[in-house]
Amino acid sequence: MRRGVLIFTLITVVILGSAVHSVWTLLSLLVVDGSEDAISRAELPAPNSGAINDRPRLIPKIIHQTYVNESIPQHWQGPQKSCIDLHPDYEYKLWTDKKAREFIAAEYPWFLETFDGYTYPIQRADSIRYFVLHHFGGIYIDLDDGCNRSLDPLLAYPAWVRRTTPTGISNDAMGAVPRHPFFLKAIDSLPEYNRRWILPYITVMASTGPLYLSIIWRHYNSANPQGDDRVRILFPDEYNNHPWSFFTHHLGNSWHSNDVKLIFWMAQHWVLLTFIGFTVGFSLLFCIYSFCLRQRQGNTKGRFSYSRIPFYRRISQKDIELDHRHEV
Ligand SMILES: *[C@@H]1O[C@H](CO)[C@@H](O)[C@H](O)[C@H]1NC(C)=O
Numbered sequence: 001m002r003r004g005v006l007i008f009t010l011i012t013v014v015i016l017g018s019a020v021h022s023v024w025t026l027l028s029l030l031v032v033d034g035s036e037d038a039i040s041r042a043e044l045p046a047p048n049s050g051a052i053n054d055r056p057r058l059i060p061k062i063i064h065q066t067y068v069n070e071s072i073p074q075h076w077q078g079p080q081k082s083c084i085d086l087h088p089d090y091e092y093k094l095w096t097d098k099k100a101r102e103f104i105a106a107e108y109p110w111f112l113e114t115f116d117g118y119t120y121p122i123q124r125a126d127s128i129r130y131f132v133l134h135h136f137g138g139i140y141i142d143l144d145d146g147c148n149r150s151l152d153p154l155l156a157y158p159a160w161v162r163r164t165t166p167t168g169i170s171n172d173a174m175g176a177v178p179r180h181p182f183f184l185k186a187i188d189s190l191p192e193y194n195r196r197w198i199l200p201y202i203t204v205m206a207s208t209g210p211l212y213l214s215i216i217w218r219h220y221n222s223a224n225p226q227g228d229d230r231v232r233i234l235f236p237d238e239y240n241n242h243p244w245s246f247f248t249h250h251l252g253n254s255w256h257s258n259d260v261k262l263i264f265w266m267a268q269h270w271v272l273l274t275f276i277g278f279t280v281g282f283s284l285l286f287c288i289y290s291f292c293l294r295q296r297q298g299n300t301k302g303r304f305s306y307s308r309i310p311f312y313r314r315i316s317q318k319d320i321e322l323d324h325r326h327e328v
Contacts (some may be wrong), residue, residue, distance in 0.1 A: 025218050029167045032218065034233040039160060047149040047244060055219065058277070059155040059175050061090040062138030066125045069096050070142065079146030079250045086147045093132070097121070100128040107135055114191045120200060126171060126208035130186040139180035145173055146248040149156055154246065159183070160232040166267060167234065168214030171249060182231050186216050
C-alpha cells in the first residue's frame with residue numbers, strides 16, 4: 001500500500017514538474033516586470049527642455065512603420081501625421097508588403113522561406129520590424145500610435161521597448177541602434193518559434209508577436225548582458241496619456257476576432273481558471289487513484305497487487321525468473 005502511494009506521488013510530482021518546467025519562462029514573465037531596466041521619468045528631459053540637446057544620440061533618426069500598401073486608412077492618417085510632423089529631421093520609412101519582402105530577400109535571404117510561409121499577414125508585419133531595426137536601427141511605431149512629443153530623448157538609449165500589461169513587453173514601439181544584440185537574437189530565433197497553435201491569436205502572439213518578443217527578452221536577460229547591451233524599458237506612465245508622455249494611442253484594431261475576445265476573457269479571469277485547472281487535474285488524479293484502489297481490493301481480496309496503478313507492474317521473483325528463461 002505505502003509503496004503504491006509513493007509511486008503515485010512520484011509520478012504526480014514528475015508530471016507537475018515537467019508541466020511547470022515547460023512554461024517556466026512564461027511563469028517568470030508574471031513576476032519579472034523589467035523595473036530594474038526602467039527609463040525613469042527623472043532621467044527624461046521635459047518636452048521642451050534644452051537638456052534634450054545635451055544627450056547622446058545613439059539611435060539613428062529614422063521612423064519605421066508598416067502597412068499593406070501606401071494607402072493608409074483614414075483613421076490612422078492622424079497618428080501617422082503626428083509622428084512625421086514632430087520629426088522633420090527624421091527619415092521616414094513605410095514598409096509596405098512589397099518593400100518588406102524585397103528587403104528580406106536582399107538582406108536576410110535565409111529568412112525568406114519562413115517569411116513567405118507565415119499563415120497570417122500580421123506575422124510578416126511583426127517580424128519585418130525586428131529586421132529593419134536590426135539592419136538600419138531607428139524607431140519603429142505602430143500605425144495606431146501617434147506621437148505626443150519629439151522622441152529625441154529616447155535616442156540616448158541603445159535599445160528600448162515598451163512594457164505592456166498584464167505582463168512582458170510589447171512590440172508596438174521600439175528603438176535600437178543598428179545590429180543591437182537583442183534584435184539580433186530576436187531575428188535569429190524567429191524560425192525556431194514558427195509553430196502553429198490551435199488559436200490563431202496564440203500562434204501570432206507566440207511566433208512573432210509581443211509574447212514571442214517577451215520570451216526572447218527573458219532569455220536574453222538570463223544571459224546577463226551588461227551596460228549598453230541591456231534593453232531599457234519604457235513604462236506606461238512615460239509612454240501614454242500624460243502631457244510628458246511620448247505617444248498617444250488610437251484604437252483601430254479591426255483584426256480582433258472571437259479567439260482574441262476569448263483570450264482577453266481568460267487573461268481577466270486567470271486566477272479562477274488556474275484554480276479550476278488544478279481542481280480538475282487533482283480530481284482526475286484522485287479518480288484514477290481510487291479506481292486503482294478499488295480494483296486492487298476487488299481482485300485480490302486483501303492481497304497486495306499494484307497491477308492497476310498506471311505505469312507500474314509488480315514483478316514477482318518467479319516472473320523475473322521466467323523472463324530470464326525466455327531470453328536465454
Ligand atoms: C491597399 O490595401 C487595402 C487593404 O488591403 C486595400 O483595400 C486597397 O485597395 C489597397 N490599395 C491599393 C492602391 O492597392
